[in-house]
Amino acid sequence: MSQVHEQATARIGFTELVALLHQVFVNHGTSPEVAAILAHNCASAERDGAHSHGVFRIPGYLSTLASGWVDGKAVPVVTDVASGFVRVDAANGFAQPALEAARALLVEKARSAGIALMAIHNSHHFAALWPDVEPFAEEGLVALSVVNSMTCVVPHGADRPLFGTNPIAFAAPRADGLPIVFDLATSAIAHGDVQIAARKGERLPPGMGVDSLGQPTQDPKAILEGGALLPFGGHKGSALSMMVELLAAALTGGNFSFEFNWADHPGARTPWTGQLLIVIDPSKTAGQAFAERSQELVRQMHAVGLRRLPGDRRHRTRAKSQEQGIEIDRKELEHLQEIAGL
Ligand SMILES: NC(=O)C1=CN([C@@H]2O[C@H](COP(=O)(O)OP(=O)(O)OC[C@H]3O[C@@H](n4cnc5c(N)ncnc54)[C@H](OP(=O)(O)O)[C@@H]3O)[C@@H](O)[C@H]2O)C=CC1
Numbered sequence: 001m002s003q004v005h006e007q008a009t010a011r012i013g014f015t016e017l018v019a020l021l022h023q024v025f026v027n028h029g030t031s032p033e034v035a036a037i038l039a040h041n042c043a044s045a046e047r048d049g050a051h052s053h054g055v056f057r058i059p060g061y062l063s064t065l066a067s068g069w070v071d072g073k074a075v076p077v078v079t080d081v082a083s084g085f086v087r088v089d090a091a092n093g094f095a096q097p098a099l100e101a102a103r104a105l106l107v108e109k110a111r112s113a114g115i116a117l118m119a120i121h122n123s124h125h126f127a128a129l130w131p132d133v134e135p136f137a138e139e140g141l142v143a144l145s146v147v148n149s150m151t152c153v154v155p156h157g158a159d160r161p162l163f164g165t166n167p168i169a170f171a172a173p174r175a176d177g178l179p180i181v182f183d184l185a186t187s188a189i190a191h192g193d194v195q196i197a198a199r200k201g202e203r204l205p206p207g208m209g210v211d212s213l214g215q216p217t218q219d220p221k222a223i224l225e226g227g228a229l230l231p232f233g234g235h236k237g238s239a240l241s242m243m244v245e246l247l248a249a250a251l252t253g254g255n256f257s258f259e260f261n262w263a264d265h266p267g268a269r270t271p272w273t274g275q276l277l278i279v280i281d282p283s284k285t286a287g288q289a290f291a292e293r294s295q296e297l298v299r300q301m302h303a304v305g306l307r308r309l310p311g312d313r314r315h316r317t318r319a320k321s322q323e324q325g326i327e328i329d330r331k332e333l334e335h336l337q338e339i340a341g342l
């Protein structure tokens with residue numbers, strides 16, 4: 001006897017997913033302007049297969065909004081501090097609207113001075129970092145960004161967690177291709193991927209984290225329930241994570257990953273920290289040569305046998321999503337439609 005099984009996944013177009021998420025955010029307390037920015041960011045991550053920061057994050061966004069921990073209607077305050085320095089108070093809102101509010105000024109400064117820095121504080125970053133840097137490289141600029149998160153990583157040589165998973169993202173233009181972009185947590189694995197593994201009942205590779213007794217474990221639940229993550233690459237990743245705390249928190253006026261207490265806001269999930277962006281106009285130092293030089297570097301990397309550049313997997317997934325629609329868990333999609341009121 002044949003059985004008809006419902007497909008486990010469905011496909012949705014990018015514009016449709018943005019519209020759906022926009023409605024979800026507005027229904028849960030954000031302004032339409034904030035909703036537009038978050039919906040685009042979250043749908044872009046899902047489109048590119050960056051699942052740890054795509055629609056998987058929606059329940060976290062919504063419980064955070066419901067808890068009152070973050071202001072979904074915050075209006076960022078932009079201060080033009082100096083020739084190469086923009087400061088943004090995100091006003092206890094999400095980081096991406098703060099970046100959007102100051103983007104034009106940052107680009108103008110980078111183009112006139114050759115380099116400009118944006119320091120965002122009082123902000124919540126709950127997303128992938130590459131969407132914050134990639135657009136700059138698409139307009140010929142080099143961009144670097146760091147953001148700190150919440151305490152869950154044991155510094156190399158220490159006994160207890162202190163750092164966040166603290167990602168670093170970099171983007172640079174190249175002559176004959178998409179910008180070179182990497183975006184990586186300084187922990188051995190992103191917290192989001194540990195949550196996804198726990199949900200799926202999968203074990204992690206060795207070297208990712210420790211249990212509540214500080215013993216190495218491959219059980220994601222043991223990491224999430226009283227355990228902690230390790231930095232990638234031992235003392236090297238630990239030093240980079242420390243740098244992220246200094247740049248994203250101490251330099252911006254934001255919280256260190258260990259400095260906020262969300263106990264009064266049950267359901268809150270987003271870290272209330274800071275973000276730093278540095279944007280460079282390479283034409284000021286290298287003329288038009290920079291994009292040619294970065295292209296040459298890629299050519300030589302391929303010549304020595306490299307098959308995958310950072311960003312290649314994402315761009316392949318993006319192309320497939322654009323052709324066939326974004327593949328998404330059917331139940332998750334139905335839930336989003338329900339909470340969007342459709
Ligand atoms: N907001 C926050 O506070 C935080 C956000 N995050 C986000 O979590 C996400 C995941 O981070 P993480 O798990 O470290 O990312 P990954 O380890 O999956 O990937 C890191 C980078 O390396 C590239 N890459 C991966 N494998 C290879 C390979 N075999 N060869 C060449 N390049 C490769 C990726 O490109 P590709 O994408 O093409 O695979 C990506 O640019 C990031 O977007 C990060 O911003 C993490 C921590 C905190």
Ligand SMILES: O=C(O)C1=NCCCC1
Pocket residue numbers: 052125126127149150165185189190191192193270271
């Ligand atoms: O995956 C991670 O690690 C994080 N993502 C969003 C913010 C907190 C940490």
